[in-house]
Amino acid sequence: MALKTGEEYLKSLRELGLCAMVHGRLTEDLPGHPLVAPSTRAVAATYDLAQSPEAKDLLTAESSLTGDAINRFTHLHQSAEDLVKKIQMQRLCGNVTGCCFQRCVGMDAANAVFSVTYECDAGHGTRYHGRFREYWAMIQKHDLVVDGAMTDPKGDRSKRPKDQADPDLYLRVVERRPGGIVVRGAKLHQTGMLNSHEVLVMPTVAMRPGEEDWAVCFAVPTNAPGIRHFYGRQVSDTRKLEPGRLDVGNPEFGGQEVMTVFEDVFVPEERVFLCGETDQSGKLVERFAGYHRQSYGGCKVGVGDVLIGASALIARLNGTDQASHIKDKLVEMIHLNETMFACGIACSALGHPTAAGNYEINLLLANVCKLNVTRFPYELARLATDIAGGLLGTMPPAADLSDPSAGPLLRKYLAAAPVAEVEARMKVLRLIENLVAGAGAVAYLIESMHGAGPPAAQRIMIGRQGDLEGKMDLAKRLLGI
Numbered sequence: 001m002a003l004k005t006g007e008e009y010l011k012s013l014r015e016l017g018l019c020a021m022v023h024g025r026l027t028e029d030l031p032g033h034p035l036v037a038p039s040t041r042a043v044a045a046t047y048d049l050a051q052s053p054e055a056k057d058l059l060t061a062e063s064s065l066t067g068d069a070i071n072r073f074t075h076l077h078q079s080a081e082d083l084v085k086k087i088q089m090q091r092l093c094g095n096v097t098g099c100c101f102q103r104c105v106g107m108d109a110a111n112a113v114f115s116v117t118y119e120c121d122a123g124h125g126t127r128y129h130g131r132f133r134e135y136w137a138m139i140q141k142h143d144l145v146v147d148g149a150m151t152d153p154k155g156d157r158s159k160r161p162k163d164q165a166d167p168d169l170y171l172r173v174v175e176r177r178p179g180g181i182v183v184r185g186a187k188l189h190q191t192g193m194l195n196s197h198e199v200l201v202m203p204t205v206a207m208r209p210g211e212e213d214w215a216v217c218f219a220v221p222t223n224a225p226g227i228r229h230f231y232g233r234q235v236s237d238t239r240k241l242e243p244g245r246l247d248v249g250n251p252e253f254g255g256q257e258v259m260t261v262f263e264d265v266f267v268p269e270e271r272v273f274l275c276g277e278t279d280q281s282g283k284l285v286e287r288f289a290g291y292h293r294q295s296y297g298g299c300k301v302g303v304g305d306v307l308i309g310a311s312a313l314i315a316r317l318n319g320t321d322q323a324s325h326i327k328d329k330l331v332e333m334i335h336l337n338e339t340m341f342a343c344g345i346a347c348s349a350l351g352h353p354t355a356a357g358n359y360e361i362n363l364l365l366a367n368v369c370k371l372n373v374t375r376f377p378y379e380l381a382r383l384a385t386d387i388a389g390g391l392l393g394t395m396p397p398a399a400d401l402s403d404p405s406a407g408p409l410l411r412k413y414l415a416a417a418p419v420a421e422v423e424a425r426m427k428v429l430r431l432i433e434n435l436v437a438g439a440g441a442v443a444y445l446i447e448s449m450h451g452a453g454p455p456a457a458q459r460i461m462i463g464r465q466g467d468l469e470g471k472m473d474l475a476k477r478l479l480g481i
């Protein structure tokens, strides 16, 4: 079965039976937990959209491994058009969920591992690529969610992995056995880990000779023996435990971040895709980061559309929508959002084939895309806050609305333009609050800054890819020097 429905996905997740520490308690039935369920629904939306006649073209593709129709989130991109469709799909998913739908990181990891294993085999005579093809065909066949796990805790940032006080601060191989390896360490900030069937682990930095134990890439099920998950807190997350959905802001969907610890986890040989080839690790980091920096030109733009819409709506409900400075601020928001989209499309349209046959984005433009994403959503959030007004931070809770004595006062004093119903106005304000200062801001702002690497990482890549020598030659040629 290559294309699951959202319901089938939820069933498969329940069967997986993951458990995690959630707010200090070891918790089972995560898809049914009120804190976790919104994030699970957001992933389920990526399955349901693949079934919808309007979205099918974006959400599905033909597998290069099996020829079957598959969900695009498991696709190995076969053309620049595929890369463009990826961005359009991510924007659509952001539009539908208004949050991080968590399925991009595994897709980006797979596309990077696919080409790097091919090149590693060519250079080292290893046999990783064939293993990865088999593994990924299984993922496509069962339409699974794969968490892409790159980021190690990293301890003292001024020290190399092998020089840390505790060598486990970068995930590493602690034992090589016949038939597999044993790994120990942790991965932080794991988007959607508890909604994933599998985790694909990669090194977090370019390793050097002497750091072979840390140059490891592999996949295991998210419930493999020795794995422990810790659910991350988000601003205002306990609002999800309250009766009523108004104060949550995004009533249906939400993101999910997890810390995952690997306590001596056995990885069978057929799931090991790099083990000790330090010269391949930097390429893998760079390639994964490139795909993921492209991704943000789609997903953050999709959520940005929702924020722009909510800002326009609150202006109308407040009676400010005809003011010229408000109109101009909305235009500015659209301009910023479409600039990020343009970068996402541009790095996709200029994509090129790898030696392994899948397509890679234009690395320079993907890094430009992500560097803009470290700034523009913050500016969009600033403009939305400006347009929304101070109630964004001071509004009484929804529970007061249904109180017999407080409710009428809220309805009287929170009334605005004649078109505005008080409850609708409160809902829009809470949605904006969610994105600029609440749980949604984890993905919309903090992830825009740090996800796929912080701004300094993009600047390094832009410096490397920007061809300053070539540009100097242009000037020299013009001047005859």
Ligand SMILES: Cc1cc2nc3c(=O)[nH]c(=O)nc-3n(C[C@H](O)[C@H](O)[C@H](O)COP(=O)(O)OP(=O)(O)OC[C@H]3O[C@@H](n4cnc5c(N)ncnc54)[C@H](O)[C@@H]3O)c2cc1C
Residues within 6 Å of the ligand: 105, 148, 149, 150, 151, 153, 154, 157, 158, 187, 188, 189, 190, 191, 192, 257, 442, 443, 446, 447, 450, 451, 452, 453, 454, 455, 456, 457
């Ligand atoms: C919401 C969210 C979702 C994420 N999802 C995923 C995911 O699904 N999978 C995954 O693998 N990762 C994920 N990440 C992790 C993300 O890639 C990292 O947060 C990012 O690479 C920054 O690493 P860090 O958080 O350890 O911060 P740090 O590396 O500590 O960076 C903090 C600051 O210190 C600077 N700095 C760090 N090291 C040095 C140094 N040696 N020298 C000089 N300056 C330095 C950085 O430039 C930055 O300004 C996610 C992060 C967030 C916030």
